[in-house]
Structures are given as C-alpha cells and as structure tokens.
Amino acid sequence: MSVDTATVKKVASLARIAIDDAAAERLVPELNNILGWIEQLGEVDTSAVQPMTAVIPNTLRLRDDVVNDGDMRDAVLANAPAGEHGFFTVPKVIE
Amino acid sequence: MSDITDLGVAALRDGIRSGAFSAREVADAFIVRVSQARQLNAFIVETPEHALAAAKEADTARAAGETLKPLAGVPIGMKDLFCTKGVQTTAASHMLEGFKPEYESTVSQKLWDAGAGMLGKLNLDQFAMGSSNETSYFGNVISPWRRKDGGNAALAPGGSSGGSSSAISARLCPAATGTDTGGSIRQPAAFTGISGIKPTYGRCSRWGVVAFASSLDQAGPMARDVRDCAIMLEAMAGFDAKDATSLKLDVPKWEDGLNPDLRGKKIGIPKEYRVDGMPSEIEVLWQQGIDWLKDAGAEIVEVSLPHTKYALPAYYIIAPAEASSNLARYDGVRYGQRDLPEGANLQEMYAATRAAGFGPEVQRRILIGTYVLSAGFYDAYYTQAQKVRTLIAQDFEKAWAQCDLLLTPTAPSAAFALGEKSADPLAMYLNDVFTVPSSLAGIPAMSVPGGLDAGGLPLGLQIIGKPLDEQGVLNAGLAIEQRAGFTARPEQWW
Secondary structure, eight states, X not given: OOOOHHHHHHHHHHTTOXXXXXXXXXHXXXXXXXXXXXXXXXXXXXXXXXXXXXXXXXXXXXXXXXXXXXXXXXXXXTTOSSEETTEEOOSOOOO | OXXXXXXXXXXXXXXXXXXXXXXXXXXXXXXXXXXXXXXXXXXXXXXXXXXXXHHHHHHHXXXXXXXXXXXXXXXXXXXXXXXXXXXXXXXXOGGGTTOXXXXXXXXXXXXXXXXXXXXXXXXXSGGGOOSSSOOOTTOOOOOSOOOTTXXXXXXXXXXXXXHHHHHHHTTSOSEEEEEESSSTTHHHHHHHTOEEEEOOTTSSOXXXXXXXXXXXXXXXXXXSSHHHHHHHHHHXXXXXXXXXXXXXXXXXXXXXXXXXXXXXXXXXXXXXXXXXXXXXXXXXXXXXXXXXXXXXXXXXXXXXXXXXXXXXXXXXXXXXXXXXXXXXXXXXXXXXXXXXXXXXXXXXHHHHHHHHHSOHHHHHHHHHHHHHHSTXXXXXXXXXXXXXXXXXXXXXXXXXXXXXEEEEESSSSSOOBTTSSTTOHHHHHGGGTTTHXXXXXXXXEXXXXXXXXXXXXXXXXXXXXXXXXXXXXXXXXXXXXXXXXXXXXXXXOO
16 A cells, blocks of 8 residues: 555644645655555465454453542643643634 | 762662662762763753752661662663653653653652662653654764774664663663663663663553553663663562553562573574574674573574564554554643644644654654554554464464573664664664564563674673563573673763
C-alpha cells in the first residue's frame, strides 16, 4: 500500500496535526519508504494464530466500587494553558 | 575525593553505610561532575538540591544509628520520561516544555523511598522515539566516547535513553533509570559500554511514565555493572495497583541471588540473529561471549527463532499505532503547550498545537500509527502485526524447550556519528533488530559490555531470558562481565 499527498493530508487530519501542502508532499516518500518496508508482514501465514492482546498472561483486577480518589481540582488545573472559574477553557465550540 | 565518582552503586551504598565517606561528600562530588559536563547535554534539568536533601537524610540517619535504606545517599539520574512532582518533565518535547507534574511516578517514588537522590532529569529521544538521542527538542546528547582515530566526531550515545547512557559512562552518576520499548535501555547501554536491563513486562509500574507504546514500555535500570543493575531493579520493581498491567508478584532478591556459576544451564544461540552485512567484529564478540559462557559451565545449543526478521516491521506497526493513541492526549487543553492562532476554533487549536509541539519523528510515527489503524487498513496492518507478534512470542516459548537463556549481540554496530543515520528513518530503525523481538514477547533482556571494536568503541552482548527469569539473565550477565574484564572508559574531552 502506498500513500499520496491527499492520503497524507487525510491521515494528518485524523491525527489532528496541521501540515501544509509542502510538508504533506515531503512526507509522501518518507511514509511510503516505511510502509513499503512493513508490507513484508503480508508474507507471513497467520491463519493459525490469534492476535496477541496480552503480553504476559494476567487477569484484569477488579476493585470495590468506592470513591477513593479525586477532590484535587487545583492540582488538576495547575498545568492548564487556560482556565477560569475551575474549568479548562477552550475556543468556542457551539456554532 | 575525586575518585568517589568512579564508584558504582554498591560501593557508594556500602561506603556510606560503613562511614568511609559521607553521603554529602558523594552528592557534592557528583553535582560538581554534572555541572562540568554540560557539553554532553545529558541533563535537561539539574536538581542538586534533591540530591543534597537525600544525602542529608542519609547522613542524619547514620549519625542516629538507624538502619540505612537500600539506596540511602546514592545519587542517580532520572530519565525525563518519569513524572517527578514539581520538577519539569518534558519527554524531551516542546509539547511538555515547562510542564511540572502534580504527582510522582511510581518508579521514581520507589527510588526516593529507597533513599536515593536525584541529580537531574536526563535527556532522551523525544517521547522515547529514537535510537540515537537526535530527536530531542532540547538538542542531541553527545556520547562521552570518541573514536580512537584522533578525530573528534560527536558520537551518538544510543537512544532513546541517551542522556542516561551518556551520563553513566561519563561518571556523572553511578546509575540512572531508562525505559525500553524496542531497545531503548539495551542499545544505549551497548553503545556506551555500560549495563542495562529491560525486565519482564509488568515488573515495573508504568504509572507516571509518559506513555509511548503501552504494551511494550518498560522501565529499567542502567548502571556500570550487573550488581548495580540488580540493586536498582529491586528498588524499582513491584506491584502497583495503579497500573493494570502490573504483575502481582513479590520482588525477588536479585542482588542476593546473583550467581555466575552456569553449570546446568543451556544457552541458546539463535541462528536468525546472524544478519547479512553484520560487522565481523560483532561475530567475533558473539563467539567470545559463547566461549565465556561455556567457561562458566553452560552448555551451548543452536536454536531457531524463525520469525525473527518480521519482528522489526511488526514493531514499527504496533508501536506507532499505540503511540498515535497515547499521544492523542496532547491537545493543548489540560496541560502542555497550547497554540491558538488568531480566530482558531477548537479543531484548529488541536491541529496547530500538535504541529508545533511534536518534532518530525514523533509526527511521522503518529501518522504511520493513524494510517495503520484507519478504516480499511486495520486488518491488513495492525491485526496482522498482532498475529505476527504471537508467532514471535511462540518462537521464544518453543526455544525454552531447548535452552534456559539466549545470547545475541545487542546492536548491529558500535556507536555511529551524530547525523550519520538521521537522514533515513529506516536506517535508524534497523538499529533495533536484535532488541525488538524480546520487547514484543515481553521477556527480560539485558546488555552487558563485551569489548571494544577496532575504532575503540564499546560493543555489547545481550542475554534474553524466560518470562520472570531476571535472575537467570543477571547471572549470565555477571558470568560474562567477570570474564570480559571490561575496564575501558571514555577519555574526558569535555
């Protein structure tokens, strides 16, 4: 599989990273180089295996359904680029 | 005492305990050395006050006749991927420049609880993505090693834990934390002639470690010898309820269990690790390692790990895919940099913030990851890579029927010059060829220095073990260390 400029721009949009046309064009051969290399995985017969979802077999622990954390609003907001009245602020979303 | 900085973790710990020197003397000596080595760019932030506070606590405790903590008064470096409360944590990225966590990572907290002090936050490849420490927003780290051809080409310290490897080999700290996702502890250790171990996945908590690829990331120690790695790993490891993948197991006494007698052990030599174009010096070192392990009493067997060559491409699908998910959190809303162009809406804020905050390699990997996870490609790429991952893990499981440990080179070359490979991402990725398979399988692996190449640069040997057999890995590492007699050190040019 290979990408073209339009695909690169679409992927960048999905990843929410702004790239201009020049950057998108530069990325095409870079990404195609890498994608061409990873193509070789298609050679492997994987019909008999499941995808690996757990690296080391483990069970997902459960805990009691009680509140044992939180109540630290100021710490949570301490690194906010912009905040007001105990909220994170962002550009207006509602049209 | 200028030779205090030549001492390793065990010697410093024991010397402070016995009163041979004070923790204050130790902290002072390393603080001075750190301040004189800024040319290496190993540290992003220096924190002498933290090291001095730990030293004071150790000296006070000793004067009061108390039992000292396991690492009382030992100053270390902390890779700038671990959140340290109140101290800038950047992941070497502009995105987190100025970010001061409101909490401490589990692994760093365990080290402070053990009495260690922090000399500073160590530079690394940005978001742990890289093999040469050339992707940091805060500039390249320079290896203290130079080729003996008389030239002064700046060499790569390896990556992503390049600040850690550079600092330890330059004697700026006796040990440091690293993280290893595809080789980022082991390869820099090999490049700089030090030791480093990536434990079994789940041994060390990932809570508070800036996430790159969650199914691969593992914290681990880097130090100048195997004993020091064992001491550090004991302090760093352990169950953490805040990490869902943390193993609920007691931490073994790895230091006490060190035993370089390998009689009864079988060491597998995987034939697929003999790659085309591998420098003959690496072949020679590998054979040397085999001879050393035989001398230690081990039996050598040739084994096959048939899917080895697919490990790197599988990794470069899985790791970027997980990275694209993990780095989605950097959106300029709650922490980190925000870029808000005039009149921008929320989506434009995200896009501008992320374009400005992430370096080129990080962006490249996020884009690859996004692409392989996107609709229409998910099965062909990501699912296929996950299946290949199962096959790679099965290769190791089958090998354990014939051997207890594996011996391989750590890296396909000695350290290269900065700039030599940065033009081609693919050439850079090939550095990880020997380290990635054990990362994908989640099994423990360590690099120990084996010797020098013709250019006078360190070469490392890698020992890979069964899940949870860090002791076996450390023991084989110690057997090699005792026979390799590696005493080479970089000549100070800074």
